[in-house]
Amino acid sequence: MNDYGVLYVATDSYYLNQAVLSASSLKRYCDVNVGVVTDMDDPGEIWDVVLKYKPLNPDNDIYMADKLRALTLSPFKKTLYLDADTYIMSDITPMFDLLNRFDMVFAHGHNRNERFLMQTGQIMANGKYTKAVDDSIPYSFAPIQGGLIMFGDSQHVKDFICKIEKEYHKKRYFDDQAVIRELLWQHNDILFYILPPEYNFNSIDQLKRWRKANYKEARPVILHYTREKGKDIEQCVNRIYNIDDVDKLPARTESRYGLVNIVKQFIRRFI
Numbered sequence: 001m002n003d004y005g006v007l008y009v010a011t012d013s014y015y016l017n018q019a020v021l022s023a024s025s026l027k028r029y030c031d032v033n034v035g036v037v038t039d040m041d042d043p044g045e046i047w048d049v050v051l052k053y054k055p056l057n058p059d060n061d062i063y064m065a066d067k068l069r070a071l072t073l074s075p076f077k078k079t080l081y082l083d084a085d086t087y088i089m090s091d092i093t094p095m096f097d098l099l100n101r102f103d104m105v106f107a108h109g110h111n112r113n114e115r116f117l118m119q120t121g122q123i124m125a126n127g128k129y130t131k132a133v134d135d136s137i138p139y140s141f142a143p144i145q146g147g148l149i150m151f152g153d154s155q156h157v158k159d160f161i162c163k164i165e166k167e168y169h170k171k172r173y174f175d176d177q178a179v180i181r182e183l184l185w186q187h188n189d190i191l192f193y194i195l196p197p198e199y200n201f202n203s204i205d206q207l208k209r210w211r212k213a214n215y216k217e218a219r220p221v222i223l224h225y226t227r228e229k230g231k232d233i234e235q236c237v238n239r240i241y242n243i244d245d246v247d248k249l250p251a252r253t254e255s256r257y258g259l260v261n262i263v264k265q266f267i268r269r270f271i
Contacts, residue, residue: 004078004096005033005048009070011055016040018084021234023047026088029243037070049075060126061172064146068165068176071149072158083147087223087233089241095150095199103157104192105150107200109143109177110226116143119178132173137185144184146176147224148200160190200224204236215246 006026010016016038023034023046035049043050051073056065071081078099080092098105109115116139117123121131151157160183168179184192198218201207202225210217220241225233 003076004080004093004099005035005074005076006080006082006092007070007074007076008034008036008082008084009053009067010036010038010040010043010084011053011066013040015084016043020044020046022082022084022086022088025234026092029088030091030093032093033076035075037066037073051075061174062169063174064176065165065168067146068161068168071151071161072165074151074153077153079151079153081149081151082222083224083226085224085226085229086147087225087237089220089223089237090243090246092221095195098193099150099152101191102193103152103154103190104160105195106144106180106192107148107195108197109145110200110202110224112142115175115177119143119173119175119181126174130173132171132175132178133182134185137182141181141185143177143181144194145200145224146180147226148195148222156189160187163187198222202227204228204231204233204240207237208240211240211245214249216249219246 006023008019008023010019016036019036026032026034027046033048034046035051036043036047037051037053039053039055053066053070053073056069071079074081078096080095095105114123118125118130119133120135121129123129125132151161164176164179164183167183168176171179173179184190196218199221201220201223207220207223210220223233223237225231228236
């Protein structure tokens with residue numbers, strides 16, 4: 001068994017079915033260990049590691065508590081935690097090389113302006129106004145996505161994850177992203193990296209735009225389809241995506257490219 005793996009949390013049949021779909025898409029592109037933290041008696045055969053778990057049954061204020069507890073249970077030296085509502089579209093094994101250089105790896109969150117306003121108590125979050133973050137943290141230090149977290153097994157990373165869990169219970173703010181953002185700002189001993197958008201894009205429309213542009217923007221890696229849970233995501237992806245097309249960018253000759261630049265420069269003279 002490799003020393004790295006992907007970890008999911010599924011504490012009921014709904015999330016387990018999503019996690020199985022995600023793990024199946026992962027296995028299509030790469031040979032990597034997959035583990036699940038679950039309370040289900042028969043989680044299926046796709047898993048290399050099954051960690052039995054009794055859910056904490058948290059209330060709505062801290063409903064992500066089970067996920068944070070699961071991070072502390074990872075059996076891997078290098079872990080990629082993924083939310084169950086993810087769909088893998090490429091080989092993700094090169095991602096683990098980042099943990100040779102960084103302690104932790106994240107992706108930016110979606111709806112960052114809305115989340116900032118929620119976390120600073122300017123608009124309602126989970127039915128109420130709650131100020132959940134330190135005002136000294138600048139807006140430009142954007143929220144990260146709690147549904148994709150990579151980490152190694154060093155003791156100071158383990159301690160940091162435990163701090164996240166403890167602070168989350170203390171703040172009782174439903175969104176774990178607020179706590180993670182604040183602690184990353186406060187603890188300069190955690191060396192972290194932020195992945196580009198293709199590792200956490202969130203819509204079929206975005207995939208269509210990338211395909212229309214012949215994937216010059218990015219090679220799709222992980223679709224986090226929270227907004228589109230009502231769709232048959234596998235069917236939607238397979239209808240428009242073929243991994244072989246990603247490496248078939250149209251050839252651009254130097255002469256044509258050079259001519260375009262000459263024309264652009266000529267036009268600029270008269271603008």
